[in-house]
Amino acid sequence: MESSNNTTGKNLQDASRIGRTSGSKAPEFQELYDYEVSTKNLVSVTFPYQTLSHKAYVIMLAEQKIISGKEAKTILNGLLKTDQLALRNPSLQVYLPYEAQLIKEVGSVGGKMHIGRSRNDLDNTINRMFLRDQLLEVIGAVLKLRTAIQTKAADHLQTVMVIYTHRKEAQPGTLAHYLTAIDESLAKSSDRYLQLYERIDQCPLGSGASGGTSWNLDRFRVAELMGFNKLVVNTIEGAAGWDHIAEFAADNAIFMSELSRLASELQLWSTDEYNSVEMDNSYAGISSMMPQKKNPDALERTRKAAAITTGQLMSILTSLNGIEYQHSGVRVMLEPKSLDALLAATHTMTGVVSTLHVNKETMLKYARENFSTMTDLADILVRSADLDFRDAHEVIAAVVNQAIKEKKTADHITIAMIQHAAKERLGQELAISEKQLQAALDPVQSVEHKTGPGMPAMASVTQMLTTGKEDVAGKALWLEKQKVYLAGKNRELMELVKVYCK
Secondary structure (H helix, E strand, O other), rough: OOOOOOHHHHHOOOOOHHHHHOOOOOOOHHHHHHHHOOOOHHHHHHHHHHHHHHHHHHHHHHHHOOOOOOHHHHHHHHHHHHHHHHHHHHHHOOHHHHHHHHHHHHHHHHHHHHHOOOOHHHHHHHHHHHHHHHHHHHHHHHHHHHHHHHHHOOOOOOEEEEEEEEOOEEEEEEEEHHHHHHHHHHHHHHHHHHHHHHHOOOEOOOOOOOOOOOOOOOOOHHHHHHOEEEEEEOOHHHHHOOHHHHHHHHHHHHHHHHHHHHHHHHHHOOOOOOOHHHHHHHHHOOOOOOOOEEEEEHHHHHHHHHHHHHHHHHHHHHHHHHHOOOOOOOOOOOOOOHHHHHHHHHHHHHHHHHHHHOOOOEEEEEEEEOOHHHHHHHHHHHHHOOOOOOHHHHHHHHHHHHHHHHHOOOOHHOHHHHHHHHHHHHOOOOOOOHHHHHHHOHHHHHHHHHHHHHHOHHHHHHHHHHHHHHHHHHHHHHHHHHHHHEEEEEEEEHHHHHHHOO
16 A cells, blocks of 8 residues: 555655745746756757758759659658667767668668768758757747846836946946846847848758758758758868857857846845845755845856857867868767756846846835035036046045945935045135035935936836847847747648658
């Protein structure tokens, strides 16, 4: 008789969801754990593209009368059988064992599939097909992240906060102003990815080992069958080219450094000392020992993923620096785990931003008390007392020193303190009213007065949000069209296979 305490795996609670973070874990957050233990490898992820390229190549050979329609039918039927065997036996997903199995299935005619072709141009082709689809996934993830950031910004147009430089209070701004800065930075990453797509979407098939072939191949046709819009024209470049992979890795490293910086700042703001934001429980972890802890695990794992992408870039560049301009097994490819890390981190940060709890009162308190308005105060002296900015800068610096010495916050600065500093520095008192002083010390008014392009006033930030949303919408439309196009080309190819197999 079974014990009543027995449970199935489905009913077991996630053991990490205890203490202050009990409750469900966000599936995007779980991705940051899953990719690390994934058994996915380059052979397995590129195999579906290998099978598509075989079919496209055989159809092209038949159209060019290099093989007969009957031979094409036999090979294509054999490919369908071999594909199924390879799914059950991963060792067949490597090309030469795959080809050997095909010949076993259909006889020596199966060897005709490789006419005019090398593993060099085949591997480079299927790598490009894999990376092309991965690039579309990355672009989509970045656009969703930008949408989440824009949505959060729209909710915080009047959430006044301190903008930091060198991790010190600098000037007043708003959370929306900060987030639109992040969005503008991510817009450049999405631009780079879209520009990269054109360079990846080039077909090297037909390059052979590097010197081409005397067979009358139709390189344009086989490229079209696989959804490529261009060729890698020179056959040596077709076998040797690797800059598109290095560029993908570089774009990933740049993007992930942006994401890591955002994660780092949110982690800083979420400390007990800052207490400006709090992560939602679904993206937080817990200490196994300390009950009070609510750890920013999603942020730290995002920063870890960024380190992986940087390491991948260094590996690729180092491998290219170590060889000549030719096909070589020394070259390092973008690994699936690196791409999965990037996607997991992007999905996670999208959720983190969307669910972030903002402590508006604390943010405003820091802006009022921690001397972020001192530039505004110096500007008042320039305007009202006709000082040059450097003298005004030094007068206010003396005021700040006095306030710190007397343990006063910025909102307790007085006209008497300014006049004392002015006498010490300039030998005279300055014309400044109490109304001017209070206006300068108010971070809310500071933000409202900064109305120029890109500045933190609501109207300026709203314009940036509008521009950002239009940019995302345009890129999302391109992305959808490209996905539909590739899916259509795959369907067309398989319909042709059915015609040949009848």
